[in-house]
Amino acid sequence: DAMVIQNPRYQVTQFGKPVTLSCSQTLNHNVMYWYQQKSSQAPKLLFHYYDKDFNNEADTPDNFQSRRPNTSFCFLDIRSPGLGDAAMYLCATSRGGAGSNQPQHFGDGTRLSIL
Amino acid sequence: GQQLNQSPQSMFIQEGEDVSMNCTSSSIFNTWLWYKQDPGEGPVLLIALYKAGELTSNGRLTAQFGITRKDSFLNISASIPSDVGIYFCAGGGMDSNYQLIWGAGTKLIIKP
Numbered sequence: 001d002a003m004v005i006q007n008p009r010y011q012v013t014q015f016g017k018p019v020t021l022s023c024s025q026t027l028n029h030n031v032m033y034w035y036q037q038k039s040s041q042a043p044k045l046l047f048h049y050y051d052k053d054f055n056n057e058a059d060t061p062d063n064f065q066s067r068r069p070n071t072s073f074c075f076l077d078i079r080s081p082g083l084g085d086a087a088m089y090l091c092a093t094s095r096g097g098a099g100s101n102q103p104q105h106f107g108d109g110t111r112l113s114i115l
Numbered sequence: 116g117q118q119l120n121q122s123p124q125s126m127f128i129q130e131g132e133d134v135s136m137n138c139t140s141s142s143i144f145n146t147w148l149w150y151k152q153d154p155g156e157g158p159v160l161l162i163a164l165y166k167a168g169e170l171t172s173n174g175r176l177t178a179q180f181g182i183t184r185k186d187s188f189l190n191i192s193a194s195i196p197s198d199v200g201i202y203f204c205a206g207g208g209m210d211s212n213y214q215l216i217w218g219a220g221t222k223l224i225i226k227p
Contacts, residue, residue, distance in 0.1 A: 004157075031213055042203055042217035043158070050213065057214075090157050094213070101146045101165055101208040104215065106157035 003027070004107035006091050012113045013081055021076040021110045023091030032074040033104060034066060035090040043090055049074060050096050078112075086114045121204050121218025128194055129226050136221040137188040138204035145208030147180050147187040148215070153200045161202075162189070191223075199225055 004025045013019040023032065030051050035043035047056045049068045063085070065077040078085055088111050092104040121138045128134055138147070146165055150158035162173050164180035164187060171178055177190045187206075191198055201222050205215040 006157075033213075040201060040220065040222070042219055045214055048213055055213075092157075096213070103146070103148050103160050103163045103207075105160060106150075108157045109155075111155070 004091055004093055004105055006089075006107035006110050008110060009108065010111050010113070012115060013078075014115050015083065016080050019078050019081055019112065021078075021089050021091075021112070023074045023076075023107055024072050025091075025093045026072070027093055027095075027105060028071065029093035029095050029105070030071065031094045031096040032068060033092040033094075034064075034074070034076045035092065037088040037090055037109070046076070081112070081114050083114050086112055088112075119204060119206055119216050119218040121221055123221060124219065125222040125224065127224050127226055130194060130196060132194050134191040134194055134198070134223060135188060136202060136204075137186065138206075138218045139186040140206060140216070141185065142206070142209070142216070143184040144206030144216070145184070146206065147178070148205045148207065149176075149178050149187070149189045150203045150205065151200050152203065152220075158203060194223075194225065196225055199223055 007022050033048040034046045037043045046060045068074045088109045090109045091107045094104045095102040119138050119140050148163050149161045152158040162178040167184045168182045169180040175192045201220045203220050204218040207215045
């Protein structure tokens with residue numbers, strides 16, 4: 001089945017130690033998103049790629065970076081994780097186009113814990 | 116900024132009851148989406164609405180896109196235990212902006 005796959009499902013890292021989360025998709029969607037979600041709150045958009053064009057949300061900390069080497073893969077890099085970065089990180093994709101009305105499809109997330 | 120008001124925040128229901136939740140906004144959206152999220156998993160798209168006044172069903176779920184494009188409701192008929200979870204509404208499609216505006220979620224709990 002076509003889907004959005006996130007690895008790993010659970011990630012534990014040490015305070016200040018860089019960590020990378022990965023996302024791959026078989027939907028061939030040209031837009032990919034990274035969200036942060038904390039304790040039953042709504043997902044919060046960090047950034048998205050429209051093809052290779054990177055779009056950062058104004059309030060996303062500089063500590064968060066992203067790479068999209070090709071259509072299928074996207075990575076979230078947290079350069080120096082702090083305790084406040086412990087959260088569920090969700091990847092989503094959508095088919096971009098006029099009016100951007102296409103719904104977003106989510107992976108199952110990576111739950112990040114900081115020691 | 117844009118906000119969605121989603122209500123109720125939580126619901127305690129008996130199995131077999133019908134459920135209704137809604138979202139309102141002061142802004143117009145071109146798309147309304149309803150997602151369900153189970154613990155430890157990502158949101159799953161339930162229904163996508165694209166036209167003002169549109170009424171769409173997906174099994175026991177029914178959702179409508181308000182005629183003013185500022186609101187939407189989701190109904191679940193004859194609830195079952197697997198309906199438990201958090202339901203989010205999200206509005207999108209504004210000015211070719213890919214961002215979704217999310218409601219705070221409705222947590223559905225079935226009484227034992």
